[in-house]
Amino acid sequence: MSGALGVLPPMLIEDAVDLALKEDLGRAGDITSAAIIPADARADAVIAARRPGVIAGLALAEAALRRMDAAVAFELALGDASRVEPGAIVARISGNARAILAAERVALNFLGHLSGIATLTRRYVDAVAHTRARIACTRKTTPGLRALEKFAVRCGGGMNHRFGLDDAMLVKDNHIAVSGGVTEAVRRAKAFAGHLVRIEVEVDTLDQLEEALAAGAEAILLDNMPPDMLRQAVAIAGGRAVLEASGGVTLDSVAAIAESGVDFISSGAITHSAPALDLGLDMSVCP
Amino acid sequence: MSGALGVLPPMLIEDAVDLALKEDLGRAGDITSAAIIPADARADAVIAARRPGVIAGLALAEAALRRMDAAVAFELALGDASRVEPGAIVARISGNARAILAAERVALNFLGHLSGIATLTRRYVDAVAHTRARIACTRKTTPGLRALEKFAVRCGGGMNHRFGLDDAMLVKDNHIAVSGGVTEAVRRAKAFAGHLVRIEVEVDTLDQLEEALAAGAEAILLDNMPPDMLRQAVAIAGGRAVLEASGGVTLDSVAAIAESGVDFISSGAITHSAPALDLGLDMSVCP
Amino acid sequence: MSGALGVLPPMLIEDAVDLALKEDLGRAGDITSAAIIPADARADAVIAARRPGVIAGLALAEAALRRMDAAVAFELALGDASRVEPGAIVARISGNARAILAAERVALNFLGHLSGIATLTRRYVDAVAHTRARIACTRKTTPGLRALEKFAVRCGGGMNHRFGLDDAMLVKDNHIAVSGGVTEAVRRAKAFAGHLVRIEVEVDTLDQLEEALAAGAEAILLDNMPPDMLRQAVAIAGGRAVLEASGGVTLDSVAAIAESGVDFISSGAITHSAPALDLGLDMSVCP
Amino acid sequence: MSGALGVLPPMLIEDAVDLALKEDLGRAGDITSAAIIPADARADAVIAARRPGVIAGLALAEAALRRMDAAVAFELALGDASRVEPGAIVARISGNARAILAAERVALNFLGHLSGIATLTRRYVDAVAHTRARIACTRKTTPGLRALEKFAVRCGGGMNHRFGLDDAMLVKDNHIAVSGGVTEAVRRAKAFAGHLVRIEVEVDTLDQLEEALAAGAEAILLDNMPPDMLRQAVAIAGGRAVLEASGGVTLDSVAAIAESGVDFISSGAITHSAPALDLGLDMSVCP
């Protein structure tokens, strides 16, 4: 359901596309096409997948093309979050030839990068589909692209963790050390937080887990615990808090982690180490 | 030699860091630390490698920390382009505890992303070290980060291709089709280009190669040719043009491609599909 | 404790100050002072309260002065959240005379506006001090100044509600109407929200309250209910959810609302209708 | 007459609306509506006054809605500067439901803030309608919103003072002190000013007034003078300069001040301390 993907504020899309086009067009624009392609030549094109994957970022591809040719025809063949096989057509484009050539690389760079994230996320999500665990991203995102990458994670079936340092509290080792313990750290957090801010506590040991539960933590991040220990943690928590496993999560290990019964498994790799999905723009300039 | 890395204009660094900090700090900043860490607490920290790799992006990490604490002490233990083993200390930091916590993730996100590119580039470079071929990047970069990623490629021992559509000409299949042939396309390009713009022609066949050489192309991109065909191309060119192989380049295939005798091998994967290098910030808040 | 105020990201301060200085300096700067005050004249000044109130926004005043004279001496006599009486000195300033004159109005406009919010908030907070209720702000803030105004609310002893549409969910009448009821609306919200997003439901009636509680809402906004009805709501909830009263809150009515036993009372007036606190900058240009 | 209101440069409107939407939408946009409202749901809405007042800022409300739904129907029921009673419909809106919900708060925040200023200005203007005095605003405006607030003042029937430090000269106490007297200060001002810059002198005493008149000041600000003294000042000036009364102006005192015969009365309160006008957006999502 498309609603489940959420939305990207239009300014985010426009600002990201403008930044990307500016760095590609530079001061003189596409000089090769200016030299060779007539100003009024038109072209038809399709964006097609070269590898299997999950699509994310169509709005950015369209925005890049539209920025260069406001009258471009951009027809989606499928939507964000769609699975594709090699050869699948993603969108059909018709417009000014120079404009399409000028926007092509930016459109594909966005689409390839975000679809890569959606594709890898989907692999993790599929790997834990037999469990109750949800896959979540982290703040380990590419600088400047966080909101777009969080959207791509949703396209891959994943959930979003907090978007920044300001929209939820995550009490970590340094906070606990400074406070003198989990209990005091949670107390300080609760005193500061308004009633619409969630507090999560990161713990390394089962003792810390018990202390966090006693302090009333609503969500607990179990850091780098092996599956057995996670299973114990689930038993200890007994539903009193949402449990998130983190650390050492790979495609190989994620199923075992999920089978421990945790609610969420967070992975930095799905955003910071996803290879781009290979997509191409096949174009014919009209004679 | 550090000079060989070139420089990043300071505005690029500052703009990228500000954008990244803004997306992480949001409207309210690091609310967890505001609630728990005293405003004047100080901390010492080190940035350390968790995996082997090549470092790139130290100036961005430093800029992120300095943006939050203008008086932070940031001492480099090694420089960009350095190879590291797990545990290697990259930088030592001392400053305001809240500031370091607020900048930590942004600093690591830049450093992990760019070092990942340098690390993967270096693997390609090492794989062709016994040949004359140089590894080059492409325009398949992460939107908004092109100049930073091109710098990371240099840190990994790679060379930069053009930075955008405006600083060199690359005559591709659509340009050739519209012009009616390689010869005419090159003629148009030369008529437009000033004397400081290089022109490269992309060819698919050895016939096109010969036409491009005859037309006076100075650089020729050999698209998706197998090693044998590349070897023929090298023989045909006979030093009349710089030859660049592109397409289907992987860590497995790159040595064979290089052994064909081409001058450059360009790879999109080194920028768009490099996994982040795992680095951490180990911190102790001073009592 | 200063920590309780939280922090303003430095970019927020700088961007707000630059925008304000640009609109005051225009294209030619302070032409009166340029014509009359020697370029190297120096001045001493104090910022002083003219009316009783609570101070908020000192960092903005300092930033405005420092932007015009990087070497200005700006010494705080008291901190944000301090209560002041008429005549109280807030800060002492020494620096270039033209620079201080150029920054004066911007510094005072920030300080007067934000202190006005802190002062009015404090009056509401004091009025409910005998109860468990906390005063909270809303999204009814001055466009462009939300984070600064939320900070001023904290300086006045208030709590912050969500900062925007993206950091918490507030299920309102339209959402309920579209969903066909509170239960379905909450179900949809929970399905979308990650584990670090809090969900609040706005209800108009006690029936809706019961439905929201049954649906597992963690926070419930009781819209425009009179004190008696609020008291019933508190009894019904029995601690199962955080309760927030909103609507029709004035300095006259707030105590009675608080005595109902609700946890939070939110008021748009403390941000959108707070009169500025009267502060002045008394200056003597050195001969 | 609409012409009398002047115009707001379109960039001012767009920049203000974008800034406000960005701070409300944050990184993830309206997550509640994304979770609950179908992407293609449509809605009808009206903006209506809840209290009596004067409207200002309709262009900003429309721009906020249009920014989120370029195809929104936004039909004005009345124009800026209109007086409204509770229940009066200000505008009718029809468009995408999510877009309207996303823009609602920003549109109302602008409209409420600016209409509040227009409303309070109108009360001052009405209070002096039996005199020749005009009500004028000052530079005591909300940071970042000066031009918008000056427009709101015009909607309330007020006049604008200078827009910044650069578009007119106001010779104040510090300028006079540095110069050694009013005469020399005015001389310096005239020597610097081009022929399209007006010079006003602020005086505290009738002696200074006479000196300013003798020096050829075209406009004189009478600072904090009681009505009797203002009357003397009017007599002394005898029409040789425009006279502006300032300081201690309240709704209670303004009529007496105006009856002294001054030409202008300036008030900071009409911009910095006007309570927001209560307006609401009543919406029904189409089934």
Added chain:
Amino acid sequence: MSGALGVLPPMLIEDAVDLALKEDLGRAGDITSAAIIPADARADAVIAARRPGVIAGLALAEAALRRMDAAVAFELALGDASRVEPGAIVARISGNARAILAAERVALNFLGHLSGIATLTRRYVDAVAHTRARIACTRKTTPGLRALEKFAVRCGGGMNHRFGLDDAMLVKDNHIAVSGGVTEAVRRAKAFAGHLVRIEVEVDTLDQLEEALAAGAEAILLDNMPPDMLRQAVAIAGGRAVLEASGGVTLDSVAAIAESGVDFISSGAITHSAPALDLGLDMSVCP
């Protein structure tokens, strides 16, 4: 006296310098120097005049250098508005060699452009020094550089006209035609303008001049009138308004125009057609 030059708001300088450096440094910075000059090489340099002229824009040159090397030593040998002969040293610079090379062209482009304007302005000013007429600039400035060019005009001894469409009124032919005559146009202007906005009326004929004077215009622009007609205009006005001659002003004609007795002569050429002053940066890189 330096005060007479007025000041440039620091944001104007910084924004202009950043824009200029960004367009020169592009994405990769000064690649020639990066390849050849060691990163820590230092250099000494002087900026020297190659032709006679008047200097303007030193703050921009310094800002460009400091932007690339925050620790650069930049010592002024003379100030803005100074007359120079060929060979005159303007400033002495010492700092990082790469930084100086990277900033050199931007520094000189600002200095040459603005000094060219100051130089040409000074020639006009000198040509009318025997009269009471002052030379003024217009709004015919280089896009994006208006405030800087107005400053350069002051450095050349000229006066500034209005800075934009918003800081003074200039009633021109179209305004008069729409209004049905000068009298009505001036009446409308006065009704709208606050007391700190000056109104000037442009007239083509002596009849219009009389009508404008009767309507109470304070400043009158005499458009394209020959010296004889200007002399008549001066006689008719008899000091009742400031008179500005405009149109057809050249270095050859300006003295005759000035001798008519007008107060101001405005020229677009001093800003839009001033040749750059030739300045150079002579540098030696330290071994």
Added chain:
Amino acid sequence: MSGALGVLPPMLIEDAVDLALKEDLGRAGDITSAAIIPADARADAVIAARRPGVIAGLALAEAALRRMDAAVAFELALGDASRVEPGAIVARISGNARAILAAERVALNFLGHLSGIATLTRRYVDAVAHTRARIACTRKTTPGLRALEKFAVRCGGGMNHRFGLDDAMLVKDNHIAVSGGVTEAVRRAKAFAGHLVRIEVEVDTLDQLEEALAAGAEAILLDNMPPDMLRQAVAIAGGRAVLEASGGVTLDSVAAIAESGVDFISSGAITHSAPALDLGLDMSVCP
């Protein structure tokens, strides 16, 4: 052929136009027209040349008008690079009267400035039309307008030199001095440059020329050599490198320089010292 002019990236046009309009409209917009011209008045206008010249910058003029009235009719009577005689109509405009008046000066400032550059360039180009030499611009451009001015040079029939420090290498005296000689400087440059970066070497003597040729320089800038020496240089080079003459180029000297046989002659004057072309906007407001 229009293709030969290349294109301006749309962001460059929009950013330049917005910056220029903002500096002209300021905070209050066109107050004269707001006071006098009815809000819905319409007007017809033509842009016409007052002097002979070559047109450049029509896209900027149109963008300025369209920014103020999105529905303006703007019909080109001729294109960029067209030669015009006095009286020639360049474009016909029809739209909102206030909008046209508000955009007029900005449109003309762009058009006059860029057409001035095209016009002067064309004079140089015509002066060498009997030779093989091409006229090229330099980096001596007006800060902030480089790409626009380079476009204007192309409109005048000139060629572009590098656009910044980053898109080609120019090895100059300081680089040679630091390296210890031309040979080593070229070696360093080649080692750093990718295969799409051209390297030019600036030489002062024929000995240096020979050294540069031997080092494999592809382009050589002959600095300040008289025609005889240039002729010797051409003979020495014998086609082994592109030769560019620079320094002391005037309209009087350029033909003799060109007759030496060099390939390019570069001139800073065509961008930094071109007088504006006189164009006017003739308008009639519809009754």
